[in-house]
Amino acid sequence: MDVVVCIKQVVDPELPVRDFAIDPSTRRQVREGRPLVISTYDEHALEVGLQLKDRHGGTVKALTIGPRAAVGDAVRLALAMGADEAVVVDDPRGPDLPGVEKAAVLAAAVRKLGRADLVLTGCESADWVERVVPPLVAEALGASCVTFVSTAEFSGNGLVVRRLADDGFHVVDVRLPAVLSIASDDANRPRLPKVKDIVAAKRKPVHVWAMADVPVTSGDRRVRAPEVQGVTIPERTAKCELLSGDPAEQVATLVQRLRALKLL
Amino acid sequence: MAVELSDEHRMIQATVREFAARELLPIAADLDQRPRYPADVVAKAADLGLMGMMVPEEYGGQGLDPLAYVIAQEELARVSAGFQTIVTVNNSLVCDPILQFGTEEQRRRYLPGLASGRTLGCYCLTEPTAGSDAMSLRASAVLRDGEWVLSGTKVFVTNGVEADLCVVYARTEDTKGARGISAFLVEKSFPGVTVGKVEHKLGIRCSSTAEVVFDECRVPADNLLGQRGDGGKIALATLDGGRIGIAAQALGIARASLEDATAYVRQRHQFGAPVATFQAVRWALADMATRLEAARLLTYRAAALRAAGQPHAREAAMAKLAASETAMFAAHKAVQLFGGYGYIQEYAVERYFRDAKITEIYEGTSEIQRMVISRSLLSRR
Numbered sequence: 001m002d003v004v005v006c007i008k009q010v011v012d013p014e015l016p017v018r019d020f021a022i023d024p025s026t027r028r029q030v031r032e033g034r035p036l037v038i039s040t041y042d043e044h045a046l047e048v049g050l051q052l053k054d055r056h057g058g059t060v061k062a063l064t065i066g067p068r069a070a071v072g073d074a075v076r077l078a079l080a081m082g083a084d085e086a087v088v089v090d091d092p093r094g095p096d097l098p099g100v101e102k103a104a105v106l107a108a109a110v111r112k113l114g115r116a117d118l119v120l121t122g123c124e125s126a127d128w129v130e131r132v133v134p135p136l137v138a139e140a141l142g143a144s145c146v147t148f149v150s151t152a153e154f155s156g157n158g159l160v161v162r163r164l165a166d167d168g169f170h171v172v173d174v175r176l177p178a179v180l181s182i183a184s185d186d187a188n189r190p191r192l193p194k195v196k197d198i199v200a201a202k203r204k205p206v207h208v209w210a211m212a213d214v215p216v217t218s219g220d221r222r223v224r225a226p227e228v229q230g231v232t233i234p235e236r237t238a239k240c241e242l243l244s245g246d247p248a249e250q251v252a253t254l255v256q257r258l259r260a261l262k263l264l
Numbered sequence: 265m266a267v268e269l270s271d272e273h274r275m276i277q278a279t280v281r282e283f284a285a286r287e288l289l290p291i292a293a294d295l296d297q298r299p300r301y302p303a304d305v306v307a308k309a310a311d312l313g314l315m316g317m318m319v320p321e322e323y324g325g326q327g328l329d330p331l332a333y334v335i336a337q338e339e340l341a342r343v344s345a346g347f348q349t350i351v352t353v354n355n356s357l358v359c360d361p362i363l364q365f366g367t368e369e370q371r372r373r374y375l376p377g378l379a380s381g382r383t384l385g386c387y388c389l390t391e392p393t394a395g396s397d398a399m400s401l402r403a404s405a406v407l408r409d410g411e412w413v414l415s416g417t418k419v420f421v422t423n424g425v426e427a428d429l430c431v432v433y434a435r436t437e438d439t440k441g442a443r444g445i446s447a448f449l450v451e452k453s454f455p456g457v458t459v460g461k462v463e464h465k466l467g468i469r470c471s472s473t474a475e476v477v478f479d480e481c482r483v484p485a486d487n488l489l490g491q492r493g494d495g496g497k498i499a500l501a502t503l504d505g506g507r508i509g510i511a512a513q514a515l516g517i518a519r520a521s522l523e524d525a526t527a528y529v530r531q532r533h534q535f536g537a538p539v540a541t542f543q544a545v546r547w548a549l550a551d552m553a554t555r556l557e558a559a560r561l562l563t564y565r566a567a568a569l570r571a572a573g574q575p576h577a578r579e580a581a582m583a584k585l586a587a588s589e590t591a592m593f594a595a596h597k598a599v600q601l602f603g604g605y606g607y608i609q610e611y612a613v614e615r616y617f618r619d620a621k622i623t624e625i626y627e628g629t630s631e632i633q634r635m636v637i638s639r640s641l642l643s644r645r
Binding site: 195199 | 312327336
């Protein structure tokens with residue numbers, strides 16, 4: 001079973017808010033000088049792929065798009081966690097490509113890789129949160145697609161996956177090849193790389209492909225990418241209001257306010 | 265001399281930081297308040313590769329350089345100095361001398377177990393009447409019928425309760441001082457080894473500190489570590505590495521103090537403003553950060569010299585002296601910045617304060633470090 005896991009390197013979402021900035025000229029998040037990490041759910045996707053490999057053998061390949069020089073950390077971590085090899089599609093616009101474009105490149109790259117029974121991605125990226133990549137990759141590859149998957153297990157010729165739903169979870173039989181978008185779950189908490197695997201990671205193969213070497217077909221790009229008109233950081237305002245009345249009235253008002261804010 | 269962290273170092277740092285956050289942070293306060301040996305976390309640390317970091321892969325270790333080791337130790341000590349003590353003793357004081365002075369057979373017999381966490385090591389040098397003056401130790405070893413018969417009492421042995429293997433220093437010659445001492449690899453299961461009094465300590469409370477008694481303990485001749493009479497040399501060479509590990513521990517405690525204090529003074533309001541706006545508070549943070557950074561550079565430098573195989577006894581002593589006094593300084597400041605809240609167990613800084621003190625004492629007191637440093641200055645022509 002050959003698994004490809006798509007990973008994206010993003011500015012560490014754990015950074016303090018004060019370190020978050022947008023470049024108005026590009027309408028993109030400023031990445032320079034910020035620590036870059038594998039997007040949160042992509043790491044969970046990698047864990048799902050590695051668990052399948054641990055249990056059933058096969059290979060796990062990490063695939064990313066980005067400027068070659070800037071994706072080293074993500075690739076190294078993926079290899080240290082246990083991916084067998086990595087492919088970097090070298091594109092300086094990588095992290096800021098719209099999801100539609102990115103999905104087309106990823107689909108073309110998966111096809112170039114040859115055999116892939118399963119493509120895993122995070123259910124959303126930690127920066128743009130578009131959630132469009134997995135279904136579009138599946139569409140381009142003619143593969144099945146299930147989103148927000150927490151666990152996956154082989155069954156017969158396909159997979160049985162558990163998919164998060166508002167009312168609990170759905171159990172879905174999936175035929176291969178398939179694209180799954182992975183949500184976080186206790187069962188797929190990313191493993192820590194062992195120290196010796198960190199050292200061994202540098203001996204694993206990393207293939208760098210130029211964009212020109214990844215032939216994107218018209219079928220890979222069936223929808224037009226939206227154009228980002230503007231990006232702003234919401235202003236945070238804090239307001240304190242004292243509720244009047246006796247405790248019972250205060251509670252009633254409080255509940256009413258919280259409901260109005262859809263917090264209850 | 266510039267010391268740069270490689271990508272590999274940074275990834276090891278991130279990994280150990282995450283390990284400490286996942287496995288140690290939730291239990292660090294409890295391990296201090298209800299002291300116990302955290303066998304399950306030690307096993308996980310071993311699985312990650314932290315118990316024999318500098319042991320080459322052929323002996324079951326990770327084959328890392330001393331800088332990687334220092335970085336990892338700081339991360340562990342940042343969260344639990346007590347836990348890090350268990351780890352650093354196994355690495356620096358047990359694996360290291362076996363690797364440096366052991367025979368091939370000794371390395372193959374003992375290092376894979378120690379590096380994988382299947383066994384744990386301890387270092388038996390100090391005696392009731394031989395502390396800073398370690399070379400006056402009295403434990404004796406006599407060759408009888410092709411075996412060494414070892415007798416004596418060792419105190420303040422870290423990991424003494426749980427250890428499976430003891431590196432023991434004993435006098436094999438009548439001569440006084442370092443020359444009459446030899447080192448032995450003594451398995452705890454050898455007849456005649458018992459654990460005596462277990463100490464109750466001010467800090468680093470989840471690591472055991474115990475008396476280990478050797479009563480006519482018979483040790484195979486093959487378990488002599490290094491040459492007969494080389495024990496003093498082995499003990500001191502081992503401590504050069506050990507001091508780098510303790511310096512890293514002190515860095516972790518100092519950083520914990522600084523980070524916790526910085527977070528606290530931002531949110532603590534007095535006189536209508538965050539206390540972080542007061543100059544006295546800001547200067548305290550500045551002093552803590554400056555001393556921490558200086559101590560870290562000294563520690564990295566000592567580690568880099570050791571990695572390069574260059575003499576580093578003086579630099580290790582400097583690193584340990586600076587880092588341990590920085591830990592004490594920073595923890596003291598942190599408690600003061602927290603005020604009354606720094607004195608209660610609800611906040612971790614009181615633990616840092618108690619943990620910091622040992623770094624000025626064990627593996628050579630600050631006074632001994634000053635002796636080592638000044639001796640090296642004065643012996644120069």
